[in-house]
Amino acid sequence: MNLQDAVFNWLQISIVAEARPDDLAASETRDFFETILREDHHLERFVRTADEETYTVEYEEAGGVRHTKRFDRELAEQLLTDINSNPKYND
Numbered sequence: 001m002n003l004q005d006a007v008f009n010w011l012q013i014s015i016v017a018e019a020r021p022d023d024l025a026a027s028e029t030r031d032f033f034e035t036i037l038r039e040d041h042h043l044e045r046f047v048r049t050a051d052e053e054t055y056t057v058e059y060e061e062a063g064g065v066r067h068t069k070r071f072d073r074e075l076a077e078q079l080l081t082d083i084n085s086n087p088k089y090n091d
Helices: 001-019 026-038 078-084
Strands: 043-050 054-061 066-072
Touching: 001 026, 001 043, 001 054, 001 066, 026 043, 026 066
Parallel strands: none
Antiparallel strands: 043 054, 054 066
16 A cells, blocks of 8 residues: 555544544554554554644654645545444444
């Protein structure tokens, strides 16, 4: 999985896991993507912040090089929207 996809997938599932703290599958999936970021892409730190329009993910490579990626807020929150709109996942 390329870095861009891994960061975006981690962002989406971290939003879901935070919004649904009792959702074990969401937290396990977030942990899975954190493992990919750490082991496959050698990231040491990754943090997300949000404003009204975007989510920003800041991450640091093992050598200390820092990067920033920005994602449209609506697109980043789409997985949470989809889950919340499906009665199967809201018992």
